[in-house]
Amino acid sequence: MNNSAKIAELRHSLARHASGAAGQTAVPLGHAAADRVLGGGLKAGALHEVFAEDWGGGGFALLLAARLTTRLTTRLATRLASARTDRPAPLFWVRGDYAAREYGALDPMGLAALGVDPRGLVMVRAPRPADALAAAGDILACPHVGALLLEMEANPKVLDLTASRRLALAAETSGAGLVLLREGARETPSAAHTRWRARAAPSHPDDDDWGRPRFAVELVRHRSGGVGKFLMEWKSEHGCFDAADHGAVAAAPFHRQADAQGRRAV
Amino acid sequence: MPEPLSGAPLVIAGKANNALVVHALEARAERLGLYPGQPLANARAMVQPLRVVPADEKADAALLENMADWCDRFTPLVTLDAPDGLYLDISGAAHLFGGEAAMLEDVLTRIAAQGFAIQGAIAGTSLAARALARYRNRTIAPPGGAAKAVSPLPIAALDCDAKALRALRHAGLKSVGQVAQRQPGELAARLGQDFVRRLRVMLGQAQDPLAPRRPLPDLMAEQRFADPVVSRDVTAATLLALAQSLCGLLERQGRGARILQAAFFRADGKTERIAVRMAAPLRDPAVMLRLLNQKLDALADPLDPGFGFDLIRLEAVLAEETKSATVSFDVDANARRQVLFLIDRLSARLGESRVLRFLPQDTHIPEAAAAAIPAQDDDFEDGAWPAPADPPPRPLRLLERPEEISHVVAAVPDAPPARFRWRQCLHEVARAEGPERIAMQWWHHPGATRDYFRVETRSGQRFWLYRDGLYRQAGLAPRWYLQGIFA
Structure with a gap:
């Protein structure tokens, strides 16, 4: 019995090594300019901070986390062995008790409409910020978690530089994507690999109807590369981002291109 | 309760039919001719001085519950016989205590040691044991001997109301045996069908199953201690040993535990229970121990051993069949198990x-379209x-x-708002789509029809608004609500 367990574990680590070194997987966002600045894609196994500047920011963080779950595709066994499908690894969302009241509860119907399968989502409600951090530690200890979205309101005392280092280290060890969503928070020093400011962006001025969800995001800090501003669109049917540049008029000011390569924003 | 040697005789008085009556009394008061149910005024007239304490029925009930918890150590099936009795179903348990006589002795002495006046008896049916315990203390009726044992008891042992008792006395019946000789038809016509049913149970001719206070475990393992244990190390080691023997039992049956409960019986009578639920049947002692320890660490008040635990029990309250292969070659099955x-x-924790996880519901009402259920209840597939x-x-x-x-400012009455204020922010609408009309389920909760609009503000934020009711509904100004936020 122990031998077969060992073999299963070995097979698993082989599978992980085949798809790139553990914790070093980069997941392309789909937005060409952003991927270039990020060096191929958003690094799984690292801490990414998203500061929401308005109601669109939370959506961006969730979609970022959903995108990171594609780093692992597991075949979740079905009751019918024949009906197996590849599916992204589970997404865990940890939020405080009052977050649902303040920022709205998740509507899985809307999530499914965005192309993220609600079956892969586990929602964890934590009574206090300290519990949220402890739960995050538990979740990141499991190597089969796709990504974790940790939602933190304001600047709780427990979320200091040490806690953020701990989170970054745990994400690095497990290889899971970790997105820390900060709502109504001041920017303080942290161990994050990237830091984003995100808000909703209006549809193209020439359009009468609205189209795909759009985000004006700013990569303000990046430990291994440049920064920049991007205008992104979420493509539900492909489950990835794309440049929102049809018409190209509105997009131009947001593309301060990656000539900032090598400059580190603090 | 220690009997005061000096001072006035003690009675407990409670209200019955709007009058104060004697509820309970000490032996000294009984010798003076007082009796339970006597009006308090009469008792005061007979004995002076008299110490009267008001009855506290809630505390009595709580005490009985605590005693029932304590008695869980003898058998998992304990039932209350309010206000002052307990049934213990000891089928298959007596041999653990060295036979029925030894077990009865053990139960009675240990409860008496805690300061209670206690009587007990063992019989084949609950009511026979009840009657014997109250009128022939320490009797053990052999199997099939219930009728013989209860026959000589007075008719008061039948535990029927005063009216029926009077009727039986008028008929000249003085003992249970005499009543049992009458035709059941006669008794039923005079005293009701329920009386006959109870009589048959008392005579051992019918069974009256006890309803357990808590769900009976499928499997359990327990450890008794001659000396109560206090140290955390011993408790942990005991839990591990119990988990191992429980897992052995589970393995033999090809089952795994879905709900695990650890019960700690304190020597002073208090019982602590912690329960852990599993998403998948489990029979790995190390994992069980880890889950239990985590739960123990998460307790608001840490487990207090007091004077020590004299019994620790681990129960698989719910055990389910497991699939035969405990470790699969399939990488993904492994991943799935780790996520569970x-x-x-x-x-x-x-x-x-x-x-929580989400399940789609069969309704078009937006706020009810999905239900959040405990993630342990379900696997990752449905919906x-x-x-x-x-x-x-x-x-x-x-x-x-x-x-x-x-x-709300709208260009034309039926149109979506061009501007609105929400949470102290003014929003200018740049684009709007709609209406999408969603009618409430009038057969469940009467509510107005809602016209939904998807609006985008000038800054790009997207909201879901609705107008409550139709615009031209009699005399009502339309009210607007914000229900959702788009990504």
Whole structure:
């Protein structure tokens, strides 16, 4: 019995090594300019901070986390062995008790409409910020978690530089994507690999109807590369981002291109 | 309760039929001719001085519950016989205590040692044992001997109301045996069918199954201690040993535990229980121990051993069949099991209602379209969700309850607002789509029809608004609500 367990574990680590070194997987966002600045894609196994500047920011963080779950595709066994499908690894969302009241509860119907399968989502409600951090530690200890979205309101005392280092280290060890969503928070020093400011962006001025969800995001800090501003669109049917540049008029000011390569924003 | 040697005789008085009556009394008072049920005024007239204490029925009931908890150490099936009795179903348990006589002696001396006046008896049916315990203390009726044992008891042992008792006395019946000789038909006509049923149970001719106070475990393992243990190390080691023997039992039956409960019986009578639920049947002692320890660490008040535990029991309250292969060659099955175990750990840490998954519901009402259920209750497969759509027709987030928006300005009466105020922010609408009309389920909760609009503000934020009711509904100004936020 122990031998077969060992073999299963070995097979698993082989599978992980085949798809790139553990914790070093980069997941392309789909937005060409952003991927270039990020060096191929958003690094799984690292801490990414998203500061929401308005109601669109939370959506961006969730979609970022959903995108990171594609780093692992597991075949979740079905009751019918024949009906197996590849599916992204589970997404865990940890939020405080009052977050649902303040920022709205998740509507899985809307999530499914965005192309993220609600079956892969586990929602964890934590009574206090300290519990949220402890739960995050538990979740990141499991190597089969796709990504974790940790939602933190304001600047709780427990979320200091040490806690953020701990989170970054745990994400690095497990290889899971970790997105820390900060709502109504001041920017303080942290161990994050990237830091984003995100808000909703209006549809193209020439359009009468609205189209795909759009985000004006700013990569303000990046430990291994440049920064920049991007205008992104979420493509539900492909489950990835794309440049929102049809018409190209509105997009131009947001593309301060990656000539900032090598400059580190603090 | 220690009997005061000096001072006035003690009675407990309670209210019955709007009058104060003697509820309970000490032996000294009984010798003076007082009796339970006597009006208090009469008792005061007979004995002076008399110490009277008001009855506290709630505390009595709580005490009986505590005693029942304590008696769980003898058998898992304990039932209350309010206000002052307990039934213990000891089928198959007596041999653990060295036979019925030894067990009865053990139960009675240990309860008496705690300061209670106690009587007990063993018989084949609950009511026979009840009657014997009250009128022939320490009797053990052999199997099939219930009728013989209860026959000489007075008719008061039948525990029927005063009217029936009077009727039996008028008929000249003085003992249970005499009543039993009458035709059941006669008795039923005079005293009711229920009386006959109870009489048959008392005579051992029918069974009256006890309803357990808590669900009976499927399997359990327990450890008794001659000397109560206090140290955390011994407790932990005992839990591990119990988990190992429980897992042995589970393995032999090809089952795994879904609900695990550890019960700690304190020597002074208090019982502590902790329960852990699992998403998948489990029979790995190390994992069990880890989950239990996590739950113990998460307790608001740490487990207090007091004077020590004299019994620790581990129960598989619910055991389910497991699939034969415990370790699979399949990488993905392994991954799945680890994720389920993670869900168990989170549920043990935070409580199962805080670790949730979603199931689609068969309704078109937006706020009820999905239900959040404990993640342990379900696997990752069920549910048919809508396909991806560009742009999404439903918002990503719903407010817990729709919030009314104010200062609504609309170009034409039926149109969506051009400007509105919500949470102290003024929003200018740049684009709007709608209406999408959603009618409430009038057969469940009467509510107005809602006209939904998807609006985008000048800054690009997208909200889901609705107008409550039709615009031209009699005399009502339309009210607008914000219910959701799009990504």
